[in-house]
Amino acid sequence: MPSVKADGRGRVKGVSSPPAMPMPVARVDQSVEVLKALADPTRLQMVGILKRSRQPVCICDFTAAFDLTQPTISHHMAKLRAAGLVDVSKSGIWAYYRLASRLDPKTSALLDVLV
Numbered sequence: 663m664p665s666v667k668a669d670g671r672g673r674v675k676g677v678s679s680p681p682a683m684p685m686p687v688a689r690v691d692q693s694v695e696v697l698k699a700l701a702d703p704t705r706l707q708m709v710g711i712l713k714r715s716r717q718p719v720c721i722c723d724f725t726a727a728f729d730l731t732q733p734t735i736s737h738h739m740a741k742l743r744a745a746g747l748v749d750v751s752k753s754g755i756w757a758y759y760r761l762a763s764r765l766d767p768k769t770s771a772l773l774d775v776l777v
Contacts, residue, residue: 692746696769699745700776704728705738709747709761710777718751718758 685693700706711727712719724735739759742748747769748759765773 692766695745696747696772699741699747700772702738702741704730705742706776708738708759709742709773712748712759712761713773713777715760718760721757721759724759 700709707728708724711724721732721735721739724730724739725732728735736757739748739750739757742759743750747762747765749762751758751760761773
């Protein structure tokens with residue numbers, strides 16, 4: 663690793679004011695995952711449906727609502743699950759989705775603004 667040399671006044675060459683990292687890297691990574699999951703129009707609409715629903719929503723209902731195939735809907739739900747936005751339960755052959763019960767307060771606030 664190359665060494666960084668300061669000038670006579672203690673400044674590093676090429677850096678006028680080094681920025682402080684405002685968030686821990688793990689928090690940034692989680693925020694990016696949430697934002698990437700919500701960046702898709704279909705997924706954003708799905709989250710909106712789940713946010714307004716009092717009961718878990720069957721995957722079959724999403725298939726009908728969006729006129730998309732079940733594998734496509736499942737792909738979208740997998741992305742939302744990976745981002746920690748939804749929870750799933752199974753009943754027979756069907757999967758039922760709901761908004762995650764333990765969302766970060768900032769994520770909840772973001773969803774309030776978006777959907």
